[in-house]
Amino acid sequence: MDRKCIYCGKVKDLSESDIIPDALTNARILNKNVCRIEHNNKFSDMFESKVINALSFITNKLDIKSSKGKNYAAYNATITIDGSEYNLSLHGNNNIFNGRVLKSSDKTQMLSSYEKMVKISKDESKVHPVDVNHLEIEKRVPINYEIFYSQSMYRMISKIAFEWYCAQNSVIGYHQEFDNIISFITTGKGENPVSIIQESELYMYLTKQVDLGSHTLFAFESHEEINVVISLFGLLMYRVVVSKIKPKFCSKNFLFTELRTDSSREKIEHDSLETAEAYFSDLIKRIPSIKHCEIEFMISTEPNPRLLLYPFIFDMIKCFKNIQNDAKAPNENLNNILRKQLETIIQTFTLHKKSIKRFVKDIFVEGHSPIQLNPHTNDKNSILLFYVVYLVGSSNINKLNDNIFQNLLREHLSLYKSEELVVTNEITSQFKKKILENDNYPDILEKGAHIIKQWNN
Ligand SMILES: [Zn+2]
Incomplete structure (x- = not known):
């Protein structure tokens, strides 16, 4: 099979395109049918680097760095030190x-x-x-919401949708079915194929089903069109009309991919929603006398761990097909969704083992003087982290593992009870108060930090 660029049909000087820019994911996916200069390298200056720079705060937080460079992308912050x-x-x-x-x-x-x-x-x-x-150190990172609704973002998201759909269907060369999306990606002209999902319940459902900070991609047929929905870091879900009619040469029109921050991935592909449903019901039938409530139990013995993933994908795709209120421009509702998703991701990630160990390693360095908390600090992130160290130090735990740690958080952080993590100013000021009330807190923090440093699986 000859390779040809999916944008222009060129056969010479083809390259492997990172479907999602390398700096935005630890789980690379590639399309090999993209010419090197015009439709790979040039996109970086045209729109990708703008998005990468604006999102560098998030990629730093999620430990995502380009495989080409050893560094994290830089981000701007305002630090207040001693006033x-x-x-x-x-x-x-x-x-x-x-x-x-x-x-x-x-x-x-x-x-x-x-x-x-x-x-x-x-x-x-x-x-x-x-x-x-x-x-007294306070770090503030300005987050530019506009980037999420910018032409650069829409072009990058269109590029991801187009190259991913083509890679999954082994598309070779230029096809006029993709005229509009190609024109939008390469020139910014033509009809913008991107809209934004604004059903907040779908965001809550997605957050529960996929890993924190994952990119999740769905492709499906909707009213003759081919749609790809991309959830970028779980922050916003963009719908892209890849083609107004189903291309005859593309047979895979039920696609799902989750790309996680730890570089692992999940991939499902079928011809259509119907064939996927048939496959799933066949899978269920092979499990003897299964009852719905037993699915979770069965999964531990059943060799196919994706049993629970299918119903989630079916639900999402059926909703995507039915909803007709996508936003084409920013609005208050979308900003609320974005703010909430951003908070959830950042705060939950803050409580990950990796982040906590990194915090303890940076703050409780060998030979440091006793920690004195600044009573006026409003840095929610570090208060939360100090409180976790304090919880560990004041517990009877001598050795941590993931399970003990999760239970400790569940027991003491009321914010976990609703399954949703929302750290408000009010909660952080309570945490701060609890630590400062104890005269012995510097020693307790040291003890907690020591236990966390020893924490290995
Ligand atoms: Zn090309």
Whole structure:
């Protein structure tokens, strides 16, 4: 089979295109039928890099980094240290004092190692030593919502939908069925094929079924059209009309892929919703006398772990087919969904083993002075993390594992009870109060940090 670019039909100088830009996923998927310059490299400057830069705060949080570079994408943050504001570009999480010289926004203060400051100021009397463990540090990261509704995002999402659908169907070369989407991706002209799902219940359902921070892709036939729905990090779901009619050369029109942050993935493909349903009911029949309530139990012995995934995909696709209120422009409702999804993802990820271990490693460094919490801090993320360390330290637990840890959180964080994690200012100020009320809290934090450092599976 000859390879030909799916955008222009060129046969020379083809390349492997990262369907989702490499910097936005740890689970790469490729389309090999894309010409190198015009329809791969150029897209990066045209629209991808803009989205990648704007979302770098999220990719940092989710531990996603480009396989080409060793670094996380940089993001901008405003840090308030001891009352002065510093605008910084950060990589990774807690590297504020990474040997650099910080200049405050009002240009009156500089901050670095003592030796460096004496060298710069040439006058030791102008340099005031500070203890970083006692500093009041607040980090604020501006999040640009506009990027989610920008032309760059719509073009990138269209590109992902088109290249993924073509890769799954082994499409080779240019086809006029895809005229509109190709024109939109390559020039930004033509009808925008993207709309945004705004049913908040579908977001809640998705959040429960897929992993945190996953990209989830669905393809299906809807009223003659081919639709691809892409959930980007679980933040927003974009619907893309890939083709107004079903292309005769594409037989796989029921597709599902989940790409997780740990680089694992799930993939399901069938010809149509009907054949997928037939496959699933056949699967169910082979399990002797199954009752619905036993599905969860059966799954532990049944070799096909995807048994529970099918009903979820059927439900989602049927809803996608029926809803007709997609948004074409930003609105209050979408902003609320986005804010809520963003909070859930960031806060839940904060409570992941990996994030907690990273926090403890960065804060409780060897030989540090006792931790003094700043009573006025409003940094919800670090209060939450300190509270978790405090919970571990004040429990009777000597050794942690995932299960013990989850139970501890469930028992003490009321926010878990509704299955939904919402950390409000009110809750964090309660956490802060609880820690500060205990005069012995620095020792308890040390004990908690020690146990967390020993935590291995
Ligand atoms: Zn091309």
